[in-house]
Amino acid sequence: MTASIFEQGMPQTSANHVALSPLTFIERSASVYPDYPAVIYGDIRRDWATTWERCRRLASALKKRGIQAGETVAVMLPNVPAMFEVHFGVPLAGCVLNTLNIRLDADAIAYMLEHGEAKVVLVDPEFADVIAQAVDKLDDKPLIIDVADEAFYPGGKSIGDVEYESLLAEGDPDYPYRLPDDEWQAISLNYTSGTTGRPKGVVYHHRGAYLNALGNLLAWGMSQHPVYLWTLPMFHCNGWCFPWVIAAMTGTNVCLRKVEPKRVMELIAAEKVTHFSGAPIVLNGLVNLPEADKSVIDHPVKATTAGAAPPAAVIAGVERMGIDVTHVYGLTEVYGPVTSCAWRESWDELPLEERARIKSRQGVRYPMLEAACVADPDTLELLPKDGKTMGEVLMRGNTVMKGYLKNPEATEAALDGGWYHTGDLAVWHADGYIEIKDRAKDIIISGGENISTIEVEDALYAHPAVEEVAVVARPDEKWGETPCAFVKLKDGCADVSEAELIAYCREHLAGFKVPKTIVFTELPKTSTGKIQKFVLREEARNL
Structure with missing residues (x-):
């Protein structure tokens, strides 16, 4: 068959086709706004030029230590500056970032390190004991890097071969990094909770991370230079892709080692925080603070919440405090949130409680998700938009995982019929908004x-x-x-x-x-x- 005239004499070259990767976001911010604030953590104040240099030093140092492209670098860190930096430094070295849940025990961590074949582990002193116990169970010992935090966790235990700042000193600030040749290349590995057996390793690719980051900022209507408070764990779905979002928007990362409602309110006021995210429990903690601990919010603040369906009463309570809430929904297998309760002006005049009830729905798909529906999980037949008929939420698009690491059977089952099967049961309303009614296992x-x-x-x-x-x-x-x-x-x-x-x-x-x-x-x-x-x-x- 003769090629169309539009396919002749116009080859795909490096001039007109580049693999999509969120790594380009930080390079742009550092070159366009080098002196703008990037990271705040206690007395630490770093701009984008400095942060970009540190990320390149990390990538360079890993390569000098013999870590090869395609190998896994695991991290056991709270929301400290290094946790933001690894989201760029590790993939800049061509490696795959595995952020570990900081509340897991040694057996679970050991399984993940072995299953993911981690060659390096970065560890905060608070979690030194559990990492030491986990590594002791491994035959192939990884390089351990201590990430000290003398300001907020002084005198912590050291178990590593080198401390993080010393490692960065080994690296080249002008390291000639390369973007991935193929945007399907893995950027990160995230393990599921494993409540019904061994946790599964969900693999993200550069294209999905790039697109879901853009989906977040579009769904939230985020403007340039946001000030983002890290109440959401960066280990969870790579912080719902927000490390890459904040780099794309040249925002400020306000790091927070531990989520304490009173401290959250203090930072919102002191740093003029514009955005934060978290599970409903985070919002509930703010609502139930004593009135004396609720700082006056005198500037626009937006919050996204997900992880469980937020009660309407909690949304209403937070909005009374002056925080505008957007409910989003997603799963580890889809890079975090991929639907939102997109707001309509016609709802503005409704009573607060009614607005909160509407906001508690999971809503409609992100701009970067190709499709989301409520269907019969066996026949894949779309169910009526009657707000009553319950079916499974199915999704497809570029922000669905590559698959489960070393588990082709589970990958095939999850992606059966050309859809990702969420396991969540929902109804579809007449306006096209999805409302989760339960997990299939919870009904x-x-x-x-x-x-x-x-x-x-x-x-x-x-x-x-x-x-x-x-x-x-x-x-x-x-x-x-x-x-x-x-x-x-x-x-x-x-x-x-x-x-x-x-x-x-x-x-x-x-x-x-x-x-x-x-x-x-x-x-x-x-x-x-x-x-x-x-x-x-x-x-x-x-x-």
């Missing part, structure tokens, strides 16, 4: 009726005494399963009883959805603020 089937745990949780969150709640299934001889609510009460509300909350639910829910059991307790959480429902399911089974 409660009581007497043949499906009960959304999220719906029950929303009802309980609306009670003025409830600070946190999680609902799971409790086995029942008659009904099969019934809702069991684990509740943390607000300070000063210890007199609220199980009977009172059940009666409250009866006023707001259909009878079969009302919890039959309420347990007052602290809720177990992951390091990203997600409530560990698998722990609570086991407790409910043992009640």
Whole structure:
């Protein structure tokens, strides 16, 4: 077949085709705005020129230490400046960045280091013991690099072959880095939580990281030079791709070692923070601060929240504080958030509580996601947009993972039929907005009726005494399963009883959805603020 006239005499060359990579973002910011602030952490104030130089030094030093392109560099770090720098320095060396969950135990870390074949581990002194225990289990020992933090974690333990700043001193600030030859090349490795077995290694490519970074800033309407507070762990989906977003927008990274609601409010005021992200638990912490600890917010502040469906009451509480909330939704397998509850002007005049209810929906796809739908997971048939018919959320596009490392069977299953299967159950509203009703594994089937745990949780969150709640299934001889609510009460509300909350639910829910059991307790959480429902399911089974 003869090629079209548009395919003749116009070859793809280095002049008209470059592999997409977020590494170009930092190079541009450093060249256009070299003196603009890039990183703030206590007394540390670094501009983009300095940060770019440090990233190139890191890449150069890794190469001098014998680390080859395509090899894995793991990091066990909180949200400190080095954690931002590795998002550029490691892939500049052609290596793959593996950010480790800082709350995992030695066995889990050892599995990830071995499975990902890590050649290097950067470690913060707070996690030196767990890394030492994990590495001790490995036959092939990686190079260990200590990342000291004398300002905020003085006197920490050293277990490394070299300290981070000394390593950077070995590197060339003019290191002649190369962008990837192929944008399909891996940029990072992120492990899933592994609550139902061994964690799976999700592999991201440069193209996906580039596009989802752009998707974040477009969905959020982010303008140049934002001031971004790191309340979201950078180890989680590479900080939802926000290290690359902030580089693209020449923003300021306000690093925060530990998320404490009072400190968050102080930094918002002191550094004029414009944006931050986090799970609903982060927002809930701000809402429940004593009034004396709530700094006056006198400038525009925006927050994105995801990780679990945020209760409308929590969104309303944060917006009363002067923080505009955007609800986003995604998973590790899609680079973090890929849908948002895109706002419509017609909703502006609605009462706050109604606006918050609308914002609690997962919304519509990002500009950079090709498709998202609610469908029958077996037939892939699209379900009606009636707000009632429940199906699985399916996605496809350039911001879906390459696949699971060394696990072709799981990769094939997850991408079956040309769609990524999220495992989340949702309805589709007439306006095209998706609303998650539950994880497939979390739905409660009581007497043949499906009960959304999220719906029950929303009802309980609306009670003025409830600070946190999680609902799971409790086995029942008659009904099969019934809702069991684990509740943390607000300070000063210890007199609220199980009977009172059940009666409250009866006023707001259909009878079969009302919890039959309420347990007052602290809720177990992951390091990203997600409530560990698998722990609570086991407790409910043992009640």
